[in-house]
């Protein structure tokens with residue numbers, strides 16, 4: 359069992375600023391920054407998207423969501439009108455657009471230009487937000503890289519001015535880190551002011567939180583993922599007077615679990631949901647194979663909406679999403695596909711039996727409540743002021759999902775395994791365990807004893823929030839007898855090089871997904887050189903990048919550049935084997951007696 363938390367470890371600073379100051383700043387700004395003109399609200403005669411959603415909960419119509427965010431703003435603008443028009447021409451209404459900003463938008467505007475960029479959309483001024491949001495009568499949802507970042511207040515003002523009445527993404531506050539940005543108090547202050555600004559609007563503004571962007575992607579127990587809903591509701595509604603709305607879906611693959619989570623969420627949350635995200639981790643094949651996955655999760659989501667309407671729009675993610683950012687025609691196809699599924703799914707209703715779903719719902723709801731109660735009691739015992747928003751936000755973020763789950767999860771602690779059992783095991787853990795086995799099978803013919811006796815120590819880290827590659831590599835290394843040094847998630851190159859130096863590692867295994875592979879590797883190489891640590895860097899994940907100073911929206915594959923710079927590029931785990939085998943012979947930590 360891990361030690362309970364103590365205030366001085368969570369807040370080493372002598373004093374924290376007063377939450378009141380940030381709440382007052384947000385409230386004061388509401389006098390000048392209100393909800394601007396929205397084609398969507400005007401066309402539908404509503405004061406907010408929440409009102410529109412409540413209307414369709416009653417009407418029984420299932421709403422549709424599409425995600426948009428090309429680097430090139432004019433392409434994003436064209437996408438907003440083209441998708442709406444093309445779908446409408448075939449009798450399909452797209453209700454909302456999730457505007458996918460680039461992660462560099464999380465930085466305050468005055469320093470943004472000099473910071474590392476991802477592959478998403480960059481909007482420079484209020485007018486850019488306004489024209490994008492009003493390109494079609496579709497609700498614009500600024501879901502990513504607004505709340506939870508140092509530019510939270512700035513971007514929330516822009517989004518409100520553009521008539522957006524659902525803004526997020528609170529889940530990202532807890533888990534996402536911007537490169538080379540350590541100031542979490544500033545990030546928290548900006549987020550609290552933005553939440554206060556939203557709460558002070560005359561119409562209802564939904565604080566969107568995608569659970570999968572938050573801790574749901576790392577918790578083993580889905581009861582904890584549901585418990586976070588209760589905790590975020592306490593933070594946003596009880597402490598700050600706002601309205602929070604939750605989204606889930608990327609990592610929910612098993613139909614019973616997906617449906618049960620929806621019902622359990624509807625039981626504990628009475629606000630209209632923003633959208634249910636596509637089960638994107640299921641997209642692992644060709645377009646045709648991915649269509650089967652699309653149909654599979656949509657059917658669950660449609661039936662869930664019919665049985666327990668919650669206002670969540672369904673999100674048909676284009677089948678090309680696992681290869682690249684989908685183009686406009688592919689988004690339209692997915693929307694048409696979803697609408698046809700809605701029509702056809704009616705006939706499936708008599709075939710389904712919900713007893714297993716209902717049993718899971720009961721366990722999830724009870725577990726979630728227990729998680730929240732344990733956390734509140736544990737925080738109070740540890741000296742955290744549970745009535746202070748800044749302390750609560752910061753403590754949850756600093757402690758992190760894995761530790762929170764170990765400390766307060768509702769499952770029994772298993773001393774043998776040295777971790778908690780899960781009330782409902784997450785699909786993420788299930789699928790990573792399966793992937794570990796599959797990858798080990800592919801090593802057939804390779805004598806893994808070479809590695810198990812080698813005493814190699816390898817740092818495993820990520821450049822960004824995508825952590826499943828890291829979990830997979832750790833799982834495989836564990837089975838091969840390689841010692842894992844945890845290099846962290848969203849780790850900056852300098853920190854990683856320092857860890858390599860201090861821990862005398864044999865190599866670094868790096869997983870990267872955000873389209874920064876080349877820039878990051880170059881920086882890491884420089885830092886390693888400075889630290890005098892010339893060890894191999896194995897790199898896998900999504901090895902692409904948008905070339906600097908271009909307007910293109912498409913990232914370029916940088917595999918050959920990485921190879922030319924000396925990286926060990928791993929498209930699959932087995933690409934790492936020759937390097938690992940060599941390290942077993944020559945690495946600093948090889949077993950004594952092994953030939954150099």
Ligand code: B12
Pocket residue numbers: 458459461476477478502503534535570571572575576608638639641642678679680681682683684793797822823824825826827828830831866867868869870871872873874896897898899900902913928929930931934
């Ligand atoms: C799950 C997921 C998420 C989850 C991550 C949860 C978590 N905590 O890990 C969430 C929802 C949080 C997320 C967020 C985002 N995501 Co995302 N995500 C994915 C998704 C669906 C799967 C990636 C994954 O984890 N795969 C599991 C691994 C185990 O499988 P694999 O990739 O096949 O790995 C194999 C090899 O690559 C290799 N490998 C991987 N790493 C390593 C390392 C070493 C050393 C070795 C040897 C091998 C190796 O081993 C595996 C087995 O062979 C992909 C799309 C897709 N289907 O790939 C998008 C994707 C990676 N995401 C993307 C984006 C844009 C984002 C966001 C920026 C979106 C947003 N606007 O919010 C944010 C990131 C924000 C941030 N601050 O970093 C883009 C990246 C675009 C690009 N680079 O071209 C993708 C490709 C989706 C897309 N097409 O647009 N995402």
